[in-house]
Amino acid sequence: MSANRELFTDGPAGHIATVLLPMPLPEAFDYAVPEGLTLAEGDHVVVPLGKRLVNGVVWGLRDGAGGNRPLKPVAERLDAPPLSAATRQFVDWTTRYLAELPGNVLRSVLRSQGALQPSPVEVVYRASGTPPERLTAARARVLEVAAGEPLTAAELARRAGVSAGVVKGLADAGALLAEERAVDPPFDAPDPYRDGLALNDGQEAASAQLRRLIAAGGFQAALLDGVTGSGKTEVYFEAIAELLRREPDAQVLVLLPEIALTQAVTARFEARFGAEPALWHSALGGTGRRRAWREIAAGRARIVAGARSAIFMPFRNLRLIIVDEEHDPTYKQDDGLTYQARDLAVARGKLEGACVILASATPSLESLVNARAGRYVHIRLEARAGTAMLPVIETLDLREFPPEPGHWLSEPLVREMAETLVRGEQVLLYLNRRGYAPLVLCRACGHKMKSPDTDRWLVEHRYTGRLICHTTGFSMPKPRACPECGTVDSLTSVGPGVERVAEEAALRFPDAVVEVFSSDTAMGAEGVRELVARMERGEIDILVGTQIAAKGHNFPNLTLVGVVDADIGLSGGDLRAGERTYQTLVQAAGRAGRADRPGKAILQTHDPDHEAIAALVAGDREAFLSLETLMREQLGLPPFGRMAALILSGMDEGLLVTTAKAAAAAAPLSDDVKLFGPAEPPLAVVRGRHRRRFLVQAGRNVDVSAFMATWMARFRLPSSIRARVDIEPYSFL
Numbered sequence: 001m002s003a004n005r006e007l008f009t010d011g012p013a014g015h016i017a018t019v020l021l022p023m024p025l026p027e028a029f030d031y032a033v034p035e036g037l038t039l040a041e042g043d044h045v046v047v048p049l050g051k052r053l054v055n056g057v058v059w060g061l062r063d064g065a066g067g068n069r070p071l072k073p074v075a076e077r078l079d080a081p082p083l084s085a086a087t088r089q090f091v092d093w094t095t096r097y098l099a100e101l102p103g104n105v106l107r108s109v110l111r112s113q114g115a116l117q118p119s120p121v122e123v124v125y126r127a128s129g130t131p132p133e134r135l136t137a138a139r140a141r142v143l144e145v146a147a148g149e150p151l152t153a154a155e156l157a158r159r160a161g162v163s164a165g166v167v168k169g170l171a172d173a174g175a176l177l178a179e180e181r182a183v184d185p186p187f188d189a190p191d192p193y194r195d196g197l198a199l200n201d202g203q204e205a206a207s208a209q210l211r212r213l214i215a216a217g218g219f220q221a222a223l224l225d226g227v228t229g230s231g232k233t234e235v236y237f238e239a240i241a242e243l244l245r246r247e248p249d250a251q252v253l254v255l256l257p258e259i260a261l262t263q264a265v266t267a268r269f270e271a272r273f274g275a276e277p278a279l280w281h282s283a284l285g286g287t288g289r290r291r292a293w294r295e296i297a298a299g300r301a302r303i304v305a306g307a308r309s310a311i312f313m314p315f316r317n318l319r320l321i322i323v324d325e326e327h328d329p330t331y332k333q334d335d336g337l338t339y340q341a342r343d344l345a346v347a348r349g350k351l352e353g354a355c356v357i358l359a360s361a362t363p364s365l366e367s368l369v370n371a372r373a374g375r376y377v378h379i380r381l382e383a384r385a386g387t388a389m390l391p392v393i394e395t396l397d398l399r400e401f402p403p404e405p406g407h408w409l410s411e412p413l414v415r416e417m418a419e420t421l422v423r424g425e426q427v428l429l430y431l432n433r434r435g436y437a438p439l440v441l442c443r444a445c446g447h448k449m450k451s452p453d454t455d456r457w458l459v460e461h462r463y464t465g466r467l468i469c470h471t472t473g474f475s476m477p478k479p480r481a482c483p484e485c486g487t488v489d490s491l492t493s494v495g496p497g498v499e500r501v502a503e504e505a506a507l508r509f510p511d512a513v514v515e516v517f518s519s520d521t522a523m524g525a526e527g528v529r530e531l532v533a534r535m536e537r538g539e540i541d542i543l544v545g546t547q548i549a550a551k552g553h554n555f556p557n558l559t560l561v562g563v564v565d566a567d568i569g570l571s572g573g574d575l576r577a578g579e580r581t582y583q584t585l586v587q588a589a590g591r592a593g594r595a596d597r598p599g600k601a602i603l604q605t606h607d608p609d610h611e612a613i614a615a616l617v618a619g620d621r622e623a624f625l626s627l628e629t630l631m632r633e634q635l636g637l638p639p640f641g642r643m644a645a646l647i648l649s650g651m652d653e654g655l656l657v658t659t660a661k662a663a664a665a666a667a668p669l670s671d672d673v674k675l676f677g678p679a680e681p682p683l684a685v686v687r688g689r690h691r692r693r694f695l696v697q698a699g700r701n702v703d704v705s706a707f708m709a710t711w712m713a714r715f716r717l718p719s720s721i722r723a724r725v726d727i728e729p730y731s732f733l
Contacts, residue, residue, distance in 0.1 A: 017074055018060035019047050020091075022107035028059045032071040039074065042082030044116050046075045055113060057083055057106065080116040081297040083109070086352045087314050093347060098339055099644075099708040099725045108312040108337055114286065115293035119184040124150035125167065125176040132173040138162045142170055150181060184291035186300050190273035192244035196237055203231050206379045207238035210357065213377065214242045214320070219350045223326075223371040224359040226381025228590025229554075232359045233265070235381070236322050237272050239357060243320050244302065250319035251296070254305045255341060257328035258551055259283050259528075265305055265324075273303065280306030280313060308333055308341035311348060318352045321345045325551060326358035326367060327583050329576075332730040340728060342367075361590060362583035365576075365628060366639040391561070391592040391599035393617050395608040407504055408496045413562045413602050414508060420560040421512055421541055425597065428555075429501055429544045430588040431564040434518050436462035436500045437493035440478070447484035449491070453688035462499050463516075472687050501564055502544040509542065517545035550588040559599045561592040566603040566613055574732055575637050579628055582612040589616070636697065638728060642704045644696040645726040646711070648678070649689040652720060659721050660692040666715035673698045673707060683733045689722070695729075 017039055020028040031047050033039055043058045053075055083091075091109060095102040110116075127146040132139060141160040145151070151159070153167045156176075160166075170176045199207060206224065213220050226232045240252050256265060259281045269277045278292045278301035292313075295301040299316030306313070308331050311321075323331070323345050331341040342358065349356035358367050358376070371378035401410045409417075409429075417427050437460045440449040449458040451469035458467035460478060468475045481488045493500070498516050506514045517531060528548075534540055538557050543549060569581045585603060592599030605613055615624030633640045648663065650656040660678035667675050677694035684691055698704050708725050717723055 016062050016064055016071065017045070017058050018062070019045060019056040019074070020059040020106050021047075021049065021054055021056040021103050022110045023054075023103040024101050025103040026101055028102070029056075030071055032073045033061075034073045037074060037077060039077060040082065042084060042088060044078040044080045044082065046078065048072045048075060055110070055116060057088075057110075059088065078116050079118070080294075081299070081314070081316065083297075083314050084316055086318070086348075089351050090348050093351060094339070094344060096709075097347070097705050098337070098727055099705050099712065100337065104337055105312075108309065109314055111309070111312070112286075112289045112293040114290040115297065119182040119291075119294065121180045122152055122183050123178050124152055124181045125156055125171060125178055126150040128175055128177045130174055132170060132175045138166050139170055139175070142166055143175060146170075146176055150179065183287070184294060187278050187295055187302070188275035190240075190244060190269075190275045190277075190302050192241040192273065194272060194274055196241070196272050197231075197234050199231070199234060199238075200383070202381050202383055203235050206235045206381055209377065209379050210235065210239035211242045213355050214239055214246065218353050219355070220377065221346055221349065221356040221358065221370070221375070222377040222379055223363055223367050224357055224379050224381070225363050225368075225371070226359070226361060227383070228361045228586065230361070230381035230383060232361075232381060233268060233324070234272075236324075236357050236359060237268075239322075239355070240303065240320065241273075243355075247317075247319060249299060249302075249317055251299065251301065251315050251317050252303045252320045252322070253310060253313070253315065253318060253345075254303065254322045254324060255310060255331070255345060256305060256307060257325045257330045258548055259307055269303065269305065275303075277301075277303040277305040280304060280310040282307065282309070308339075311341045311344050315352070318348070319354045320357070321349050321354055322357045322359065324359050325587075327360045327362050327364040328551070329580060329730055334726070334731055338724060338726045340730070343728070362586045365579055365625070365632065368625065369629070369639045391589055391601050393589050393601045393603065393619075395566075395613060395617055396602050396604045397608050398604055398606050408501055408564055409504055409508070409562070410604055413604060416560055416600070416602060417505075417509070417542070417562065421509060423559075424557075425559040426535070426538065426540065426555060426557045427542045427560045427562065428549060428558055428588075428591055429498075429505060429542065429562045429564055430546075430550055431496065431498050431501055431544070432547050432568055432584065433495075433497045433565075434461075434546055435459040435468065435497040436503075437495050437497055439494040440467060440491050441494055442482035442485060442487060442490045443492050444482060444487040444490040445485040447482055449483075453685060455683050455685045459497065460493050462503075471683070496564065498544045498546055502542075505542050505544060512541035513539065514542045514544065515540050517543055517549040519546070519548055547584065547587075550584065550591060555591060557597070558591055559597050561589050561599070561601040563588055563601065563603045563605075566605040567607055567610075575632070576730065578610075578612045578624075581610075582616060582624055585613070585616050636699065639700075641700055642696075642698045642702055643728055644698075644704045644708050645729040645732075646677075646694040646696070646708065647681075647691060647724045647726065648693075648721055649686070649691045649724075650718075650721040651689055653690040655718060656690050656692055656721060659715075659718060660694075663694070663711075663715050667694075667711050668707060668714070670698075670702075670707070672702050673704075681733055693732075695732075 015033040017031050017033050018028045019031055039058055041058050045056055046053050047056050091105050094105045127143050145159045153164055156167050157164045224232050243250050266276050280292050297314040323342050326342050333339050346356050370376045396410055396412055401412055403410050420427050439457045440460050449467055451458055451474045454472050456469050456471045458469055461468055466475050467478050482490050498518050502514050502516045535555050569577055589601030592601050611624055611627050648660055674697045678692040681691055681693040
C-alpha cells in the first residue's frame with residue numbers, strides 16, 4: 001500500500017469515509033466505516049443513497065462521529081484497482097478549473113461501471129490428447145481445430161462446420177478439456193526494443209531532444225512543430241520507446257482528434273512496438289470499454305490511444321502524454337462536461353509528473369506563445385521525411401473563374417484534375433460541409449426547411465434521401481411537397497455539400513471511381529479502415545471529403561488537393577476564424593505529394609488576399625502568426641487574456657429572460673473583468689430550449705474559474721433552467 005493511501009478500519013471511536021459519487025452533486029457525502037471493513041482513499045465502494053445502492057469513490061477518511069444523526073454505513077468495498085492520488089487530484093483540479101460539479105467530473109472517469117467487477121469468464125475447450133472411442137469425420141475436424149488455441153464450443157463448432165452437439169459429445173467423452181478463460185484478456189505488452197523506421201537528420205535531432213526530456217523525468221512540456229509529412233509520429237514513437245525501456249511499467253496516453261485516426265495509428269503502433277495500443281473512444285462497444293478501463297486502471301495497458309475523453313482514464317502510472325494534432329478544434333468538448341482536452345492534458349501531466357508532447361504541423365497560437373515564452377520546449381521539423389516535398393499551393397480566384405451555374409468546380413481546377421487522373425494519380429476534393437446541400441427551400445414561397453425546436457437549417461443527404469440536423473440529430477425523409485404552402489416538387493437544394501461535389505465530379509469524370517469520405521458515409525471504425533485502405537491501394541480516383549479526410553492520412557498516390565471553398569469559416573464572430581482557416585487549409589493541402597511524386601493544392605476562393613490564404617500560398621507562416629498575435633494581444637484575447645461563457649437555457653422563454661437578468665445583477669464587480677450579455681446567441685433555440693449567453697473577458701492574471709464559481713453561487717437557478725459554464729470557449733453559437 002502506497003504512503004498516500006492511509007488505511008482505516010472501524011474501531012471504538014468510529015471512522016468516517018467521505019465518498020464522491022459520479023452524479024451531478026455539489027459535494028461528497030460522509031458514510032460510516034463498518035466494523036471490520038478496511039478502506040483507503042481511492043477505493044471503489046457501494047453506498048446507500050436514498051433507497052438505492054450506488055457506486056462511489058472514497059475521497060477522504062477521518063476519525064470522528066457523524067454529528068447529530070448516525071451516518072449510513074458503507075455497504076461494500078469493490079475489489080477493483082483504486083483511483084490513484086494523481087487521478088483524484090486531477091478530478092479536484094478539473095472541478096475547480098471548469099467551475100463544475102465534482103460528481104460530473106468523476107462521472108467522466110468512471111465511464112465503465114462493469115469494469116469495477118472482475119472480468120466475466122467463458123468456458124473454452126482444447127484437445128486432451130485422448131481420442132474418443134468412436135472417431136467420426138465430424139469429430140476429427142473438431143479435434144483438428146481444437147489442437148490450436150482454446151476456443152468456445154460455439155467457435156469450435158463454427159470452424160469445424162459441425163453442430164454444437166458434436167463438441168459436447170467430445171467433451172463428455174474426455175477428448176476435449178474444458179477450462180475457464182477471462183472474456184477480457186490483458187493487452188499484449190509493447191516491445192520498445194523493436195527497430196523503428198530509419199530517421200532523417202531532422203527527425204533524429206528532434207527525437208534526441210525528446211529522449212533527453214524523458215531521461216530527465218518529471219513534468220515537462222514540448223511542442224513538436226513539424227510540417228505536414230515530416231514524420232512527427234515516428235519521432236514521438238522514439239520518446240515512447242525511450243520511456244518504456246527506462247520504465248517497463250510506465251503508461252503512455254496518445255490523444256488523437258478523430259476516431260478515424262485511431263484505426264490508422266493502431267497499425268503503426270503494432271508495426272513499431274509489436275502490439276496494438278488499448279483504444280478508448282465513443283465508438284467502442286461495452287465489452288471493449290470494460291476491458292480497456294479495467295486494464296488501464298490496473299496499470300497493465302501500457303500504451304493507450306484515444307479520443308479526447310481518454311484524458312479522464314484512471315491511469316495508475318501515467319508518465320507520458322502525447323496530443324497529436326494538438327491544434328485540432330475537436331479536442332474541445334461542448335456538450336455535457338465542457339473542456340479542452342489539450343489544456344487538461346498539460347494540467348494532468350503536471351499533476352502526474354509526466355512529460356507532455358504536443359504535436360502539430362499548425363500549432364495553436366496558445367501553444368506557440370507558450371513555446372516562445374519558454375514554458376514549452378520548442379522542437380522544429382522543417383522538412384518532409386524521405387524524398388517527399390511540400391506541395392505547391394495556388395489560389396483560384398472564383399471572381400475571375402466562376403464555376404458554371406449549378407456547378408461548384410471551376411474549369412481550371414477541372415483541367416488539373418483531368419491531367420492528374422491521366423497520370424494515374426489521385427485527387428482529393430476538400431469541402432468541410434457534410435451531406436448534399438446545407439439548405440433546402442421552397443421555390444414557391446421561400447420556406448426554409450428547419451429542424452423542429454432548433455434554429456438550424458436541415459441538411460439534405462441525397463444518399464439516404466433524408467434531411468438531417470447536425471446539431472440535434474433530428475432526421476426526416478425529404479418531403480415531396482412544401483410543408484408551408486403545399487406546393488409539390490418545389491423544394492430545391494441550395495449550396496454544395498460533399499455529396500453534391502461528388503455528384504459533379506462523377507458527371508465530369510464518368511470513368512473515375514469517386515467516393516465520399518465523411519462521418520456520415522464512413523460508418524464505424526471498420527468502414528473508415530476499409531475506405532482508407534482502398535484509397536491507399538489506389539482503388540479510388542477522386543476522394544471527396546470533409547475534415548475527416550484531411551487529418552493524418554498518408555495516401556502515397558494522392559498528388560492533387562482541390563479545396564472547393566477556402567472561405568468557409570472566415571466569416572462570423574469567431575476570434576479563431578483566421579487561425580482555424582489557416583490550419584485547416586494547411587492540413588488539407590498537406591495530403592498532396594507525401595511520397596515521391598510532387599503535389600499541388602488549389603484553393604478556390606473569393607478572397608485570395610485574405611491574410612490566412614495569402615500566407616499559406618506564400619509559405620510564410622510567420623507573417624500570418626505575427627498578424628494574428630498582434631490582433632489578439634491588442635484586444636486582450638486568448639492567449640493574452642482569459643475568456644469564459646455562461647449559457648442559460650430553458651423551455652419557458654419568459655422565465656429564462658428573468659433568470660438571465662437576475663444572473664446579470666448577481667455578477668461580481670471587478671475592474672479586471674468585462675461582462676457582456678445576456679445576449680441571444682445565433683442558435684437561439686436548441687431542442688426546444690431557448691438560450692441566453694454571457695461572455696466574460698478578463699486579463700491573463702485573473703482567475704476566471706474562481707470568478708465563474710463565485711458568480712454561480714450568487715444567484716438562484718430555477719429547476720427548469722440549465723446553466724453551462726464554458727472556460728475558454730471555442731464556439732460562440
